[in-house]
Amino acid sequence: xxxxxxxxxxxxxxxxxxxxxxxxxxxxxxxxxxxxxxxxxxxxxxxxxxxxxxxxxxxxxxxxxxxxxxxxxxxxxxxxxxxxxxxxxxxxxxxxxxxxxxxxxxxxxxxxxxxxxxxxxxxxxxxxxxxxxxxxxxxxxxxxxxxxxxxxxxxxxxxxxxxxxxxxxxxxxxxxxxxxxxxxxxxxxxxxxxxxxxxxxxxxxxxxxxxxxxxxxxxxxxxxxxxxxxxxxxxxxxxxxxxxxxxxxxxxxxxxxxxxxxxxxxxxxxxxxxxxxxxxxxxxxxxxxxxxxxxxxxxxxxxxxxxxxxxxxxxxxxxxxxxxxxxxxxxxxxxxxxxxxxxxxxxxxxxxxxxxxxxxxxxxxxxxxxxxxxxxxxx
Amino acid sequence: xxxxxxxxxxxxxxxxxxxxxxxxxxxxxxxxxxxxxxxxxxxxxxxxxxxxxxxxxxxxxxxxxxxxxxxxxxxxxxxxxxxxxxxxxxxxxxxxxxxxxxxxxxxxxxxxxxxxxxxxxxxxxxxxxxxxxxxxxxxxxxxxxxxxxxxxxxxxxxxxx
Numbered sequence: 189x190x191x192x193x194x195x196x197x198x199x200x201x202x203x204x205x206x207x208x209x210x211x212x213x214x215x216x217x218x219x220x221x222x223x224x225x226x227x228x229x230x231x232x233x234x235x236x237x238x239x240x241x242x243x244x245x246x247x248x249x250x251x252x253x254x255x256x257x258x259x260x261x262x263x264x265x266x267x268x269x270x271x272x273x274x275x276x277x278x279x280x281x282x283x284x285x286x287x288x289x290x291x292x293x294x295x296x297x298x299x300x301x302x303x304x305x306x307x308x309x310x311x312x313x314x315x316x317x318x319x320x321x322x323x324x325x326x327x328x329x330x331x332x333x334x335x336x337x338x339x340x341x342x343x344x345x346x347x348x349x350x351x352x353x354x355x356x357x358x359x360x361x362x363x364x365x366x367x368x369x370x371x372x373x374x375x376x377x378x379x380x381x382x383x384x385x386x387x388x389x390x391x392x393x394x395x396x397x398x399x400x401x402x403x404x405x406x407x408x409x410x411x412x413x414x415x416x417x418x419x420x421x422x423x424x425x426x427x428x429x430x431x432x433x434x435x436x437x438x439x440x441x442x443x444x445x446x447x448x449x450x451x452x453x454x455x456x457x458x459x460x461x462x463x464x465x466x467x468x469x470x471x472x473x474x475x476x477x478x479x480x481x482x483x484x485x486x487x488x489x490x491x492x493x494x495x496x497x498x499x500x501x502x503x504x505x506x507x508x509x510x511x512x513x514x515x516x517x518x519x520x521x522x523x524x525x526x527x528x529x530x531x532x533x534x535x536x537x538x539x540x541x542x543x544x545x546x547x548x549x550x551x552x553x554x555x556x557x558x559x560x561x562x563x564x565x566x567x
Numbered sequence: 568x569x570x571x572x573x574x575x576x577x578x579x580x581x582x583x584x585x586x587x588x589x590x591x592x593x594x595x596x597x598x599x600x601x602x603x604x605x606x607x608x609x610x611x612x613x614x615x616x617x618x619x620x621x622x623x624x625x626x627x628x629x630x631x632x633x634x635x636x637x638x639x640x641x642x643x644x645x646x647x648x649x650x651x652x653x654x655x656x657x658x659x660x661x662x663x664x665x666x667x668x669x670x671x672x673x674x675x676x677x678x679x680x681x682x683x684x685x686x687x688x689x690x691x692x693x694x695x696x697x698x699x700x701x702x703x704x705x706x707x708x709x710x711x712x713x714x715x716x717x718x719x720x721x722x723x724x725x726x727x728x
Contacts, residue, residue, distance in 0.1 A: 206659070209622070221690065247588060248592055
């Protein structure tokens with residue numbers, strides 16, 4: 189900053205030239221703002237600047253990192269033993285849950301009249317460490333120590349062991365900024381596992397709550413329902429757990445129910461997150477814009493090296509009706525209210541038997557634009 | 568003598584870096600709500616006591632660094648514009664400010680930090696994120712109150728002429 193050389197000495201705080209120079213800087217700032225807002229070549233510049241500033245970010249993180257290192261180093265044997273016991277118990281639970289996974293997968297394939305089951309939709313994962321976090325009413329963001337060098341890309345889903353955390357918002361070479369699903373500018377398309385009702389979960393700015401404002405009164409949503417990503421919206425693959433419904437208020441004078449949900453991923457604690465890559469052409473992969481019939485207005489610039497997306501070795505079996513469509517494969521929808529005419533241009537999916545109410549006031553309605561339409565940008 | 572009159576460029580660079588770190592240091596929410604704009608404060612100081620050290624370029628760069636560094640900023644060059652404006656106003660009347668006591672200066676600093684917040688707020692509104700809390704306007708007051716101490720501390724990093 190101060191290396192300006194003798195040039196700066198010439199114009200001190202005097203003279204009309206000084207005001208003119210201020211004017212120049214102001215215009216330059218406005219131009220930068222305009223192009224940054226618009227997105228474009230400035231993304232590349234920002235990418236470079238992020239690299240330059242990364243050492244400072246690490247420096248900022250160092251006190252807390254040092255503190256946790258010290259705490260871990262001096263952890264007592266009993267505490268560690270307790271942690272190990274806890275993890276063992278957890279592992280046992282998980283093993284019980286996944287024990288029948290293979291059998292269930294093949295059963296599912298049989299039910300869907302496919303010749304064989306699909307591999308997991310998550311093709312690749314990468315662990316990142318949280319460097320800095322902001323969880324305020326304005327913004328719920330994380331800074332994570334993985335970036336373009338690790339082939340992280342813009343609008344990539346980020347999860348923890350419990351559920352969906354958010355998506356990549358900005359990237360630098362060595363770091364990326366993650367916008368959490370609880371950010372007030374973020375929305376995530378979700379589906380109720382029990383009834384198949386699809387809607388959108390809005391961030392509230394509060395780490396412990398999501399808002400589901402677009403569910404009509406007569407739709408089947410109850411307290412305790414599990415919400416998973418619906419696969420619409422082009423960011424998240426189908427079926428990742430998002431939240432649990434905590435409160436349903438039905439006011440007869442309103443046409444929509446007021447529903448609150450609590451995110452499953454803990455936002456405030458935990459220092460590690462997972463970046464995931466979906467297998468392209470998998471039925472549960474995020475819907476593409478072609479499948480959703482959304483005209484792409486802006487080809488969202490991507491200055492980042494895209495992740496190596498080789499065609500999956502397991503390519504889609506010929507039996508799949510439409511490989512790129514999101515599969516609403518679950519959704520038995522036992523008592524789902526008969527939907528009015530499906531309002532969505534969204535594909536009525538691979539399973540024609542699906543009676544799930546195509547309840548998507550916002551799935552691609554006018555008020556749903558936020559993160560998804562331009563590959564995860566948020567306004 | 569010539570040496571003493573040289574502009575304290577290294578001090579400027581160093582203190583601005585420190586201010587950058589202070590501004591984005593993760594703090595508990597209640598504390599970060601009242602955290603004053605430390606970069607702006609340091610820039611005000613150097614604009615008063617060493618206006619020739621970096622001209623307007625240094626404040627602009629400091630603001631830009633803050634925009635990139637502070638992953639919470641809405642849009643690039645937001646802080647750059649606000650801080651450059653503050654530096655410009657301060658440099659224009661720095662002669663008069665030098666003759667004031669630190670306590671008198673605090674009022675000016677309070678006003679400048681208010682201007683800074685106002686510009687940031689305005690730009691955020693233009694972008695479409697104009698959420699605001701009353702806390703936002705407490706920060707300049709805290710900054711003004713801290714000014715005498717900050718100025719004394721920064722005064723030790725260079726020799727006044």
